[in-house]
Amino acid sequence: xxxxxxxxxxxxxxxxxxxxxxxxxxxxxxxxxxxxxxxxxxxxxxxxxxxxxxxxxxxxxxxxxxxxxxxxxxxxxxxxxxxxxxxxxxxxxxxxxxxxxxxxxxxxxxxxxxxxxxxxxxxxxxxxxxxxxxxxxxxxxxxxxxxxxxxxxxxxxxxxxxxxxxxxxxxxxxxxxxxxxxxxxxxxxxxxxxxxxxxxxxxxxxxxxxxxxxxxxxxxxxxxxxxxxxxxxxxxxxxxxxxxxxxxxxxxxxxxxxxxxxxxxxxxxxxxxxxxxxxxxxxxxxxxxxxxxxxxxxxxxxxxxxxxxxxxxxxxxxxxxxxxxxxx
Amino acid sequence: xxxxxxxxxxxxxxxxxxxxxxxxxxxxxxxxxxxxxxxxxxxxxxxxxxxxxxxxxxxxxxxxxxxxxxxxxxxxxxxxxxxxxxxxxxxxxxxxxxxxxxxxxxxxxxxxxxxxxxxxxxxxxxxxxxxxxxxxxxxxxxxxxxxxxxxxxxxxxxxxxxxxxxxxxxxxxxxxxxxxxxxxxxxxxxxxxxxxxxxxxxxxxxxxxxxxxxxx
Numbered sequence: 001x002x003x004x005x006x007x008x009x010x011x012x013x014x015x016x017x018x019x020x021x022x023x024x025x026x027x028x029x030x031x032x033x034x035x036x037x038x039x040x041x042x043x044x045x046x047x048x049x050x051x052x053x054x055x056x057x058x059x060x061x062x063x064x065x066x067x068x069x070x071x072x073x074x075x076x077x078x079x080x081x082x083x084x085x086x087x088x089x090x091x092x093x094x095x096x097x098x099x100x101x102x103x104x105x106x107x108x109x110x111x112x113x114x115x116x117x118x119x120x121x122x123x124x125x126x127x128x129x130x131x132x133x134x135x136x137x138x139x140x141x142x143x144x145x146x147x148x149x150x151x152x153x154x155x156x157x158x159x160x161x162x163x164x165x166x167x168x169x170x171x172x173x174x175x176x177x178x179x180x181x182x183x184x185x186x187x188x189x190x191x192x193x194x195x196x197x198x199x200x201x202x203x204x205x206x207x208x209x210x211x212x213x214x215x216x217x218x219x220x221x222x223x224x225x226x227x228x229x230x231x232x233x234x235x236x237x238x239x240x241x242x243x244x245x246x247x248x249x250x251x252x253x254x255x256x257x258x259x260x261x262x263x264x265x266x267x268x269x270x271x272x273x274x275x276x277x278x279x280x281x282x283x284x285x286x287x288x289x290x291x292x293x294x295x296x297x298x299x300x301x302x303x304x305x306x307x308x309x310x311x312x313x314x315x316x317x318x319x320x321x322x323x324x325x326x327x328x
Numbered sequence: 329x330x331x332x333x334x335x336x337x338x339x340x341x342x343x344x345x346x347x348x349x350x351x352x353x354x355x356x357x358x359x360x361x362x363x364x365x366x367x368x369x370x371x372x373x374x375x376x377x378x379x380x381x382x383x384x385x386x387x388x389x390x391x392x393x394x395x396x397x398x399x400x401x402x403x404x405x406x407x408x409x410x411x412x413x414x415x416x417x418x419x420x421x422x423x424x425x426x427x428x429x430x431x432x433x434x435x436x437x438x439x440x441x442x443x444x445x446x447x448x449x450x451x452x453x454x455x456x457x458x459x460x461x462x463x464x465x466x467x468x469x470x471x472x473x474x475x476x477x478x479x480x481x482x483x484x485x486x487x488x489x490x491x492x493x494x495x496x497x498x499x500x501x502x503x504x505x506x507x508x509x510x511x512x513x514x515x516x517x518x519x520x521x522x523x524x525x526x527x528x529x530x531x532x533x534x535x536x537x538x539x540x541x542x543x544x
Contacts, residue, residue, distance in 0.1 A: 005385045006404035006450050031446045034407065035427050047404065049451055074440075098516025099501075100494065101428055103440045104447060235515035 002043040009050050012210065016180055018048040020208030026050050028070055028106035031097075032113040039121055041114075041131055055108075055212055058082060064217040069108030069210070073164070074099065076107060086216045088225035088244045092167035092262075095229040098236045108211035110164045111175065111191065112203065116238055117158035118143065129155045129199045137199075145304035146240070149312070150296070151266035156199030157302055158266060160192060161238050163229060165268040168214060170244035170260035171222045179209035188214070192267035199266075221246035221258045228319035229262070230311060239263030241312040243319040247283070254278045259291070259320075264299070264312045271295040274316065283324040285317060292316040389453045393418065394462030395543070404450045409433045411449035412459060420460035420489045431517035434490035435459050439542045441497035443516075458542055460489035463496065465543060472496050475534035476527070483521035491517045495531045500540035504531055 009015035019026050023045030027033055036042040055070040058079045065085045067076055076082055077093035096102060096110075119125045119138040127136035139147050139157050147157045165188070168175075173188035186204050193202055205211070216222060225246035231237040242262035248255045257278035259271040274295035281287040292313035299309045383403035391398045393416060400415055409426075412418040412435070424432035426445045433444040436458040463470035472495045475481070482488040494517045498504060503513040510531045511524075519527065531539070 001405045003384045004404060006387050006448070027448070027451070029446075030448060030451065031428055031443070034446045034448065037405075038427065047448075051451060097428075098431065098443075099498070099503075099513055100431060100434055100441045100443045100516045101446075104442045235512055 001037045002040060004037075004044050004047045006047050006049065008052055009048050010052060012053055012055075012178060012212070015048055015050050015053060016178065016208055016210055018046065019050075019210065020180055021046055024048055024208070026210060028109045029072070029101075029104040030109075031101050031105045032109060036114060036121070040123060041121060050210065060085070061215075064215055064222075067107055067214045067216070069212050069214070070106050073097070073102035073105050073107065073110060077102065084223065085218055086167070086171055086222045086225060088167040088171060088222075088227045088246060089164065089216065091227035092163040092229075092242075092244060095227060095239075095242075096163045107164065107214060110162055111168070111211060111214070112205075113162055114202070115158035116161045117147065120158060129195075130158060130202075131200070133198070133200045140302055143304065144302045146238070147302060147305050148266045149264050149299040149301050149305055149308045150261070150269055151194050152300065152302075153195045153197065153199070153266075155197055156195035156266065158195070158199070159238075159263060160265060160267050162268060163227065163239065163242060163262055165192065166242060166260045166262035167225070167227050167244040168216070169268040169270045170258045171216050171225060171246060172219070172258070174215040174217075175211060176213045176215065177205055177209045178212045179206060183212070185215075188268070189270045195266050219246075219256075220248035221256050224248065224323065225258065226319060226323045228315055228322065230315050231263075241308055241315040243312075243316045245316070245319045245323050247278075247320070247323055249283065249324075252282050254281050254283055254287075257291075259295070259316065261295070261312055261316070264308050271316075273297075278320075283320070285321060288317040288320040289313065291320075387450045389450045391416070391449065391452060391457060392455065393457045394459060400449070402449055404448055406449045407445055408435070408437075408447045408449045408452055408457070409444035412444060412457075415449075418459050418461050422486055422489055424486065429518070430487070430490075431494060432487045432490040434493045434517065436493055436497060436542055439497070439500065441494050441516075458493070460493060462543055463492065470496065470543075471537040471539045471541070472499070472530070472534040475530040475537065475539065479530035479533055480526040481523055481530035482519070482526070483523050487517060487519045487521075491519065491527055495527075495534065496539060496542060498531065499535045500542060502540075504535035504539075507532065 025044035027047050055068040057068045073093045077090045083090045119128045120130050125138050127138045148159045168188045175186050175191050227244045229239045229242040239262045244260045246258035257275045259274045261269040274291040277291040277294040386401050387404045412421050422432040424430045428443045428446045435444045437455050472492050498513045510528050
């Protein structure tokens with residue numbers, strides 16, 4: 001780890017001032033940042049501890065629920081408010097990491113976590129456009145079984161690792177940011193960026209800005225939502241493919257649908273084509289499969305990860321079938 | 329307590345009264361270094377000593393561990409795990425992967441289990457930290473410790489202190505209602521010996537015997 005100085009922020013303005021300095025990073029749970037500091041991918045000069053800020057509340061508010069950025073993953077997962085209004089959020093959190101990590105890691109930090117691409121995390125591999133812009137991508141022709149098949153570019157195919165962010169994207173989440181010039185809201189689907197030619201720029205957040213909360217609008221498809229994660233082992237593992245789904249039914253017909261994929265995209269992948277294909281359809285396996293095909297037709301494998309395209313389709317069909325109550 | 333048949337009580341008066349594995353390893357390493365001094369090894373005598381120079385970016389913190397307060401001045405890079413092991417000599421908490429992938433470093437912070445390797449010690453002023461050393465009371469093993477022995481919940485033992493701390497929290501959380509639930513909620517603790525059958529049995533057993541009690 002490279003040396004840094006440490007300060008405890010007593011209030012939000014103080015945190016933003018300290019966090020706006022060159023080379024400053026906020027720390028909450030630290031489960032991702034400390035890890036990346038150890039392997040020297042992250043080298044902050046200043047670490048600003050924001051755990052003293054009052055940003056941990058989970059509450060029902062007008063039009064939805066608001067989750068404080070410093071609420072811990074475990075507390076949000078077990079929150080009765082979250083389980084009632086947005087079960088997919090709770091399920092995504094419970095499918096994440098381990099109980100120990102969920103007790104430490106914050107909601108804001110989860111959205112800010114960086115890719116698990118092994119080339120990104122390993123400095124002996126020179127080429128990595130995320131870590132070392134312009135140096136190339138080692139994964140495109142290298143070990144890429146766990147990499148993305150959608151949203152990729154010739155510069156980066158790293159997968160976004162968060163489960164939570166997938167559920168938040170599916171359920172029209174809105175992220176509130178606070179900076180030196182005040183507060184602003186960013187739709188979750190716009191918060192994480194595609195790699196394109198700048199894979200080192202991952203979020204719409206500016207340096208010194210702080211995530212203060214995540215809002216999930218109340219909606220029938222949020223209350224009737226679920227998260228399904230498929231991985232190499234049954235627990236404590238990142239997704240190979242995952243789906244956050246929400247359905248509003250009108251009898252046996254789908255009135256509205258929300259779908260996002262995890263584990264297959266360079267960002268949490270809101271699946272608008274799949275949603276459009278579901279609306280007005282009966283809740284049948286054939287309709288679900290057509291929705292999956294509609295979203296994945298733009299997918300591209302890189303050799304070892306070709307299997308993820310079919311896996312993602314089957315994951316979505318199963319997630320929707322389970323949510324709809326076991327359909328033919 | 330019945331001793332294993334291979335155990336020979338020390339009769340050498342030069343032995344420390346109660347040698348820990350740590351003092352033994354450090355002593356052996358120093359002796360070996362003295363016997364085979366190599367220029368490649370640099371100054372081996374210094375390796376066993378704690379550095380006296382002030383830490384970089386020295387930051388003060390008071391850690392409350394197992395009911396005792398410790399005022400420390402640390403390089404803020406020091407993880408909670410390293411502070412426990414290197415500053416407080418509480419070496420029951422183990423360092424294995426050091427990246428949050430195995431759970432061997434699990435401790436309880438305000439009664440909640442966390443990976444001590446992925447958090448900075450300076451972030452924990454004011455928290456109540458409980459390590460494996462703090463679970464016993466008045467010479468009596470904690471119910472989870474006793475259950476691990478009764479149910480053969482370990483082989484080499486390296487992951488065990490993390491398994492036990494995690495299990496105490498799991499029972500406190502109310503996640504020991506079935507074997508499947510125990511497996512899921514113990515999944516943050518890896519055992520490379522594969523003692524999982526015994527671990528699940530131990531947690532199931534301890535849950536019926538006050539295993540969720542966290543001394544502070």
